[in-house]
Amino acid sequence: MKVSYFPGCTLNTKGKGFDRSVREALAALGVELEELPDWNCCGASFPLLVDNVLDLAGPARVLVAASAQGDKLATACTTCYNVLKRTNRVIRLDRERRERLNYFIEADYQGQVEVMDVLQILRDEVGFEEVKAKVQKSLSGLKVACYYGCMVLRPPAEVAYDDPENPHALDELMASLGAEPVLWGGKVECCGNYLVAIKPELAMEMSYRIISSAYRAGAEVLVTNCPLCQFNLDRWQRDLVVKKGGFRPLPVLYFTQLLAIALGLDPTRYELEKHYVDPKPLLKAKGLLDQEVG
Amino acid sequence: MGTVISLEKFFLNPLARRVEELSGQDLLACYQCGECSAGCPAAFAMDLLPSQVIRLLQLGQVEEVLQSATIWFCVACQACYARCPKGVDLSRIMEALRELAMERSGEVLKHNQIPEKDLESFPQQAIIAGFRKYTL
Numbered sequence: 552m553k554v555s556y557f558p559g560c561t562l563n564t565k566g567k568g569f570d571r572s573v574r575e576a577l578a579a580l581g582v583e584l585e586e587l588p589d590w591n592c593c594g595a596s597f598p599l600l601v602d603n604v605l606d607l608a609g610p611a612r613v614l615v616a617a618s619a620q621g622d623k624l625a626t627a628c629t630t631c632y633n634v635l636k637r638t639n640r641v642i643r644l645d646r647e648r649r650e651r652l653n654y655f656i657e658a659d660y661q662g663q664v665e666v667m668d669v670l671q672i673l674r675d676e677v678g679f680e681e682v683k684a685k686v687q688k689s690l691s692g693l694k695v696a697c698y699y700g701c702m703v704l705r706p707p708a709e710v711a712y713d714d715p716e717n718p719h720a721l722d723e724l725m726a727s728l729g730a731e732p733v734l735w736g737g738k739v740e741c742c743g744n745y746l747v748a749i750k751p752e753l754a755m756e757m758s759y760r761i762i763s764s765a766y767r768a769g770a771e772v773l774v775t776n777c778p779l780c781q782f783n784l785d786r787w788q789r790d791l792v793v794k795k796g797g798f799r800p801l802p803v804l805y806f807t808q809l810l811a812i813a814l815g816l817d818p819t820r821y822e823l824e825k826h827y828v829d830p831k832p833l834l835k836a837k838g839l840l841d842q843e844v845g
Numbered sequence: 846m847g848t849v850i851s852l853e854k855f856f857l858n859p860l861a862r863r864v865e866e867l868s869g870q871d872l873l874a875c876y877q878c879g880e881c882s883a884g885c886p887a888a889f890a891m892d893l894l895p896s897q898v899i900r901l902l903q904l905g906q907v908e909e910v911l912q913s914a915t916i917w918f919c920v921a922c923q924a925c926y927a928r929c930p931k932g933v934d935l936s937r938i939m940e941a942l943r944e945l946a947m948e949r950s951g952e953v954l955k956h957n958q959i960p961e962k963d964l965e966s967f968p969q970q971a972i973i974a975g976f977r978k979y980t981l
Binding site for chain 2: 559560561564565566592594595596597598599600601602606628630701704705706707715716739740741743744745746747748749750751753756757760778779782786
């Protein structure tokens, strides 16, 4: 199966470990992700003012490029998913905006592309049973806290492909890889998003609440689907160790890094060394990474 | 005897009108259940709770809201909107308030404000979204 793919700005630069693990894990499952030629940034946030047509031109241009290549567009970055999905919805439902956008970007696009998150493709197109059948290295004994963040859940009517208050797709995927998802309360909380640009200490506090909730539930690792959540949850832990008494660091991995490992792919390809909290000792202890890897 | 609240200040306040116009939200739809404040992940750092923001707007006290730190701490995670029984999208109201505040007092994020070492480590999307939300 071939699906068009939009990596977005972060996966093309700071999130290469995510990007590579997405492409290679899906390839191992028979899904070939075909990167859009000549793509541009989606805007990294959905514009919320009534008069937002100009801000929708960027993501609309991406959708137009996708429509020339197929009927589906896959994203791994959940922000890209959110922005593209909502822009597509505006184009489908709002005739006036659709006409103005098409006039502005010189296109004739009606919203026919289906924007899908990689996790959604794994669940609905590949199937978790199929994933389970291809596992070469079980994640058994690994306690994971699955963290979904905001972007694939809210607003529910516009973007959610899972239960917005108690999502479980990622938990089910992890279970199919042999891991043990813990029950915890931080799944759908916000990590602070782009607050890092003006108020990093606030993003740090929000991340602290999420990480300690996962730790209290017995998790050994946090698993996420979002490159900005990964950064926020990972980056501040070295400061939190100093600032918060009793704080225990927790590695934060992309779900596709664990998926790739479980499928028998080479873990050293996914930039594990770039994580702030080193996940390698845990992976080695669980027999998921060779002892020799530095 | 209940308390009688006059809506005159709301209807006659041009700034309140602009918030409705920019956000596309009906400010009077809110009946103050407090669900937004209860679920807001940034509420601990806010000087006005999300439900207080909308209450003050209903009373025409827009100036007070424009002075608050709260409008800069909402990152549109939309937990409030997802749970609001009246379907009020508070994150759109916050966006409108940021717009009004910056029209008046200038942009919040300056181009050279983020330290170079942070520019090297922050994910691109945080920087792009930051500049989209904290500049005009």
